[in-house]
Amino acid sequence: MLAFTLRRLVVAVSVAFTVSVIAFTLLHLSGDLATAIAGPEASAAQVAEIRQQYGLDRPLSAQYLDWLWGALHLDFGRSFYFRDSVASLISERLPVTMTLGAISLAISLIIAVPLGVLAAVYRGTLIDRLALTFCVLGQALPTFCLGLGLIIVFAVNLRWLPVSGNASWQNYVLPSIALGWYAVPAVMRLSRNGMLEVLSQDYIRTAYAKGLSPARVILKHALRNAIIPVVALAAVQFGFMLGGSIVVEAVFSMHGIGHLAWEAIARNDFPVVQAVVLVLASIYITLTFLADVLNALLDPRMRVA
Amino acid sequence: MALLEVKDLVIDIPVGVGTLHAVSGVSFSLERGETLAIVGESGSGKSLTSLAIMDLLPKRVQRRAARLAFDGIDLSTISAAGMRRLRGNRMAMIFQEPMTSLNPSYTIGDQLTEALTCHRKVSASAARDRAVHLLEKVGITAAARRLSQYPHQLSGGLRQRVMIAMALMCGPELIIADEPTTALDVTIQAQILHLIADLQKEFGMAVILITHDLGVVARVADKVGVMYAGSLVETAPARTLFRHPAHPYTRGLLDCIPVPGRTVPGAPLGAIRGQVPNLIGRLEGCAFRNRCDLAGPDCATPIPLVQPEPDHAVRCLRAMIPEAAA
Amino acid sequence: MTMPLTSTDTSQSPLDLPPARRAPLLSFLSKGFGHGGFLLGATLLALIVVLALAAPLVAPHDPYAQNLARRMVPPVWDAKGNWAHILGTDKLGRDYLSRLLYGAQISLLIGTVTVLISGTIGTVLGVCAGYFGGRVDAVLSYIVTTRLALPVVLVALASAALVGSSLQGVIIVLGLLLWDRFAVVTRSATQQVMGSDFIAAASAIGCSTPRIILSEVLPNILNPLIVVATLEMAHAILLEAALSFLGLGVQPPLPSWGLMIAEGKQYMFFSPWVIAIPASALVLLVLAINLVGDGLRDITAPENRN
Numbered sequence: 025m026l027a028f029t030l031r032r033l034v035v036a037v038s039v040a041f042t043v044s045v046i047a048f049t050l051l052h053l054s055g056d057l058a059t060a061i062a063g064p065e066a067s068a069a070q071v072a073e074i075r076q077q078y079g080l081d082r083p084l085s086a087q088y089l090d091w092l093w094g095a096l097h098l099d100f101g102r103s104f105y106f107r108d109s110v111a112s113l114i115s116e117r118l119p120v121t122m123t124l125g126a127i128s129l130a131i132s133l134i135i136a137v138p139l140g141v142l143a144a145v146y147r148g149t150l151i152d153r154l155a156l157t158f159c160v161l162g163q164a165l166p167t168f169c170l171g172l173g174l175i176i177v178f179a180v181n182l183r184w185l186p187v188s189g190n191a192s193w194q195n196y197v198l199p200s201i202a203l204g205w206y207a208v209p210a211v212m213r214l215s216r217n218g219m220l221e222v223l224s225q226d227y228i229r230t231a232y233a234k235g236l237s238p239a240r241v242i243l244k245h246a247l248r249n250a251i252i253p254v255v256a257l258a259a260v261q262f263g264f265m266l267g268g269s270i271v272v273e274a275v276f277s278m279h280g281i282g283h284l285a286w287e288a289i290a291r292n293d294f295p296v297v298q299a300v301v302l303v304l305a306s307i308y309i310t311l312t313f314l315a316d317v318l319n320a321l322l323d324p325r326m327r328v329a
Numbered sequence: 330m331a332l333l334e335v336k337d338l339v340i341d342i343p344v345g346v347g348t349l350h351a352v353s354g355v356s357f358s359l360e361r362g363e364t365l366a367i368v369g370e371s372g373s374g375k376s377l378t379s380l381a382i383m384d385l386l387p388k389r390v391q392r393r394a395a396r397l398a399f400d401g402i403d404l405s406t407i408s409a410a411g412m413r414r415l416r417g418n419r420m421a422m423i424f425q426e427p428m429t430s431l432n433p434s435y436t437i438g439d440q441l442t443e444a445l446t447c448h449r450k451v452s453a454s455a456a457r458d459r460a461v462h463l464l465e466k467v468g469i470t471a472a473a474r475r476l477s478q479y480p481h482q483l484s485g486g487l488r489q490r491v492m493i494a495m496a497l498m499c500g501p502e503l504i505i506a507d508e509p510t511t512a513l514d515v516t517i518q519a520q521i522l523h524l525i526a527d528l529q530k531e532f533g534m535a536v537i538l539i540t541h542d543l544g545v546v547a548r549v550a551d552k553v554g555v556m557y558a559g560s561l562v563e564t565a566p567a568r569t570l571f572r573h574p575a576h577p578y579t580r581g582l583l584d585c586i587p588v589p590g591r592t593v594p595g596a597p598l599g600a601i602r603g604q605v606p607n608l609i610g611r612l613e614g615c616a617f618r619n620r621c622d623l624a625g626p627d628c629a630t631p632i633p634l635v636q637p638e639p640d641h642a643v644r645c646l647r648a649m650i651p652e653a654a655a
Numbered sequence: 656m657t658m659p660l661t662s663t664d665t666s667q668s669p670l671d672l673p674p675a676r677r678a679p680l681l682s683f684l685s686k687g688f689g690h691g692g693f694l695l696g697a698t699l700l701a702l703i704v705v706l707a708l709a710a711p712l713v714a715p716h717d718p719y720a721q722n723l724a725r726r727m728v729p730p731v732w733d734a735k736g737n738w739a740h741i742l743g744t745d746k747l748g749r750d751y752l753s754r755l756l757y758g759a760q761i762s763l764l765i766g767t768v769t770v771l772i773s774g775t776i777g778t779v780l781g782v783c784a785g786y787f788g789g790r791v792d793a794v795l796s797y798i799v800t801t802r803l804a805l806p807v808v809l810v811a812l813a814s815a816a817l818v819g820s821s822l823q824g825v826i827i828v829l830g831l832l833l834w835d836r837f838a839v840v841t842r843s844a845t846q847q848v849m850g851s852d853f854i855a856a857a858s859a860i861g862c863s864t865p866r867i868i869l870s871e872v873l874p875n876i877l878n879p880l881i882v883v884a885t886l887e888m889a890h891a892i893l894l895e896a897a898l899s900f901l902g903l904g905v906q907p908p909l910p911s912w913g914l915m916i917a918e919g920k921q922y923m924f925f926s927p928w929v930i931a932i933p934a935s936a937l938v939l940l941v942l943a944i945n946l947v948g949d950g951l952r953d954i955t956a957p958e959n960r961n
Binding site for chain 1: 808
C-alpha cells in the first residue's frame with residue numbers, strides 16, 4: 025500500500041510538472057507576448073520596453089524556471105489587465121468555483137448512482153430503458169443550452185431563482201444543476217455496469233443462500249463493491265467540472281475562476297491564464313491521486329498489493 | 330416423512346432459438362441424516378437441481394415440480410420471505426468456487442456472523458463465539474484471528490472451510506454441497522470431503538453432495554443418483570450401485586474409473602463414446618441412446634422406470650437386473 | 656472481446672447456439688435494422704447530412720443577407736410569424752432557417768475534420784503502445800494522464816484565442832486535444848489483437864512490423880475505432896459550440912450554432928425561440944451521432960454493451 029501510494033505520488037508530481045511546462049510554453053510559443061500586451065498601436069520602442077519590463081527578452085528556459093519557482097510559492101506574478109497579483113485574484117475566485125463544483129458533483133451523484141443501481145437491479149425492464157434513454161438525452165444536451173433553458177424557465181418565467189451572480193446560495197442552484205447534469209450520464213452508466221457485474225458474482229449468490237433479503241444483498245454486498253470504480257470516476261468528473269465551469273460561469277455570470285480565465289483569455293492576460301490552467305490541472309491531479317488511494321483503501325485486495 | 334421430497338422437477342431455460350430442457354422429471358427423496366450423492370457430467374443438470382431446491386436459480390430459468398417439499402413445507406408455493414427463512418437457516422449450501430463465493434470487501438467474521446444474525450436474535454459476541462467454534466470445527470487454526478481477515482488473505486482450501494462453517498452457522502438440517510472440491514488441489518479435496526462426512530455424522534444433517542467424481546461417492550454416500558442429460562437415470566444405495574449398476578450409462582461411468590474388485594488389473598479403463606445430446610427442443614425417449622451400445626429403435630419411445638429392488642430405480646429398457654433380484 | 660475473435664470464441668456454453676453465419680455486411684444491416692436506437696440515430700443523422708449538403712439548394716434565403724427592416728421576426732408558429740421566414744430572423748434580419756442549414760455544414764465539418772486529426776494522432780499512439788508494450792506503453796500512459804490533467808475547455812479556449820479564433824483554428828485546436836480516448840481504446844484493442852494466434856503466425860513467417868500493424872492489427876481494431884470516432888465527433892461538435900458560444904471559436908458572421916445561441920442570448924428573455932431553435936438543432940445532431948455510436952458498439956461488439 026505504501027509502495028503503491030509512493031509510486032502513484034511520483035507519477036502525480038511529474039505529471040504536474042509536465043503540465044506546468046505545457047501551460048508555460050503553450051502561451052509563450054504561440055506569439056510575441058510583448059506585442060500582444062502593448063497592443064496594436066504601440067511603437068517598436070514601446071514594445072521593446074514592455075519586453076524588458078516583463079523579462080520577455082530573457083531565454084525561455086530562464087523565464088520558465090522563474091515562473092515555476094514563483095508558482096511553487098503560490099506567486100504567479102501580476103495580471104496584465106487586472107493590475108493585481110494573480111494569486112490574490114485566484115484565491116478570491118477559486119472558492120466560488122469549488123463550491124459550484126462540489127454542489128454539482130453532489131447533485132450528479134445523488135441522481136446518477138441510485139438511477140444506475142435501479143437500472144441494474146431492474147435490468148431490461150421499463151426502469152432500465154428509461155434510465156438509459158435519460159442518459160442518451162443527457163449526453164446530447166450541452167451545458168450552456170441547459171443553463172440558458174434553466175434561466176428561461178426558473179429565473180425568468182417562474183421567478184423562483186436569480187438569473188445571475190454569486191451573491192447568495194440561491195445563485196448556486198441553477199448553475200449546479202447545469203454543471204452536475206454533465207456528469208450524470210457517465211456516472212450512471214458506470215454505476216449500472218458496475219452493479220450488473222457485481223450482481224453476477226458468486227458471492228452475491230452466497231449472500232442470497234444465507235437467506236438475506238434482496239434489499240440487504242444489494243445495499244450491503246453489491247453496492248459496496250460496485251461503488252469502488254464510481255469513486256475514481258467522481259474525482260475525475262469533479263476535475264472536469266472545474267474545467268467545464270468556465271461555460272456555466274459565463275452563462276450565469278458567476279465570478280469564479282472559470283469566468284476569470286475567460287476574461288483573461290479575451291484580454292491576452294497570460295499570467296492569469298497560465299496560473300488558472302496550472303491550478304485546475306493541479307487540483308485534478310491531486311483529486312485523481314486521492315481517488316486512487318481511496319480506491320485502494322476501499323478494496324481490501326489492493327491494500328496488500 | 331422424508332426431509333426433502335422432489336417429484337418430477339423440471340427446469341427450463343428459454344434460449345434464443347427455443348427452450349433448453351436442462352432438467353426433466355427428476356424425482357428423489359431424502360431422509361434426515363442421510364447422504365445423497367448426485368453424479369453426472371457437467372451439463373447434466375445436477376447443479377441446477379441443487380439451485381432449484383434452494384430457489385437460487387437465475388430469474389430467467391423456469392422451475393416446475395409435481396412436488397417440492399422440505400420437512401412437509403411446499404417450496405413451490407412458499408412466499409419469498411418464507412423461503413428466505415429456510416435458506417441459510419434450515420437448509421444451507423456450499424458452492425463450487427470458494428475463491429469467488431466470499432465477498433472480497435468484508436471480513437470472514439462479518440460474513441460468518443451475518444449468516445447467524447439474519448435468522449436468530451443473538452448478540453454480536455454470541456455470533457462471534459459460534460463463528461470461532463465452527464471455524465475450529467472445520468479445522469481452521471487461530472480461528473479468532475481469522476475473523477478479522479479478508480477472503481483474499483486465505484487459500485482456496487481455507488476459504489472452502491470458511492464456506493462450510495458459514496453453512497453450519499444456523500445448524501441446518503440439510504446441506505447441499507455443489508461440487509465442493511472441484512476447484513481445490515487434489516490433496517485438499519480429500520480433507521474437505523472427510524470434513525463434510527465427519528460433520529454430517531456429528532450434527533446429523535442430511536447432505537446432498539453434487540459431484541462428478543464416483544470415487545468420492547463410494548466413500549461418503551448412502552444413496553446415489555446418476556444424472557444424464559437432465560434426468561435421473563438410476564438411483565440406488567451406494568453399495569448396490571457399485572456392485573450391480575443397472576443402467577448402461579452408470580456402467581460406462583464405472584468402467585471409466587478404477588474400482589477395487591471390479592476393474593481387471595492391467596486391463597484398459599473404458600470410455601464412453603460420443604457426446605451429450607443437445608437439450609434444446611423437444612426430447613423423446615432415452616437421451617443416452619445415441620451413445621449406448623445396447624440401444625434399439627424402441628429406445629426412442631418414453632422409457633418407464635424399472636425397480637429391481639424397492640430402493641433401486643432405473644430408467645432403461647435394457648437395464649442389467651442382477652439375478653438375485655430378478 | 657474484439658471482433659476478429661467472435662467467429663472463433665462464440666460462447667462454448669451449452670446454453671448458447673453458435674450464431675448462423677451470414678455475410679458481414681448483410682449481418683450488419685440486419686442487426687442495424689433490428690436496433691431501434693441505431694436506426695433512429697442513423698435516419699436523423701442522414702437527414703441532417705443531406706440537409707446540410709443541400710443547404711444552397713434548400714435554404715430559402717442567403718444566410719448572410721441582412722434586412723434590418725425585418726429584424727427578430729418570430730417563427731411561423733408564432734402569431735406574428737410568417738411563411739417568408741419559417742424559423743424567423745435574427746437581430747440583423749438574417750433568415751434563421753437558412754443560417755441553421757449552413758450552420759449544420761459547420762458543425763459536421765468541424766466534427767469530421769477534428770476526428771480525422773485526433774483519430775490519427777490517437778491511433779498512432781495507441782497502436783504503438785499496444786504493439787510495442789513495455790516502455791513505449793508506459794510513456795503513452797504518461798502522456799495520456801498528462802493530457803487528461805489539462806482542462807479541455809480552458810486550454811481549447813486559450814489556444815483558440817492564440818492561434819486566432821477561426822474555423823480552422825478551432826479545428827486544429829480540437830484535433831490536437833481530443834485524441835486521448837482514441838489512444839486509450841486503440842491501445843487496449845491492439846493489446847487484445849496482439850494476444851491472438853494470427854499475430855504470432857504473422858511474425859513467425861517473418862512479416863515486418865509495419866506490415867503486421869497495417870495488415871493484421873489495423874483491420875482488427877477498426878470496429879472499436881469507428882465507435883470512438885463517432886462518439887468523439889459528437890464531443891467535438893459540442894466543444895465547438897461551447898467555444899463559439901464563449902466568443903472564442905468560430906467568428907461572426909459564420910452561422911455556427913454555438914454562435915447563434917450566443918448572439919441570441921440577449922433576446923432570450925422576450926424571444927426564447929432565438930436560442931431554442933439552434934439549441935434544438937445542436938441537441939438533435941449530437942443525439943443522432945451518439946445513437947449511431949452507441950448502436951454501432953452494440954452491433955459490432957455485443958459483449959461490450961452496457
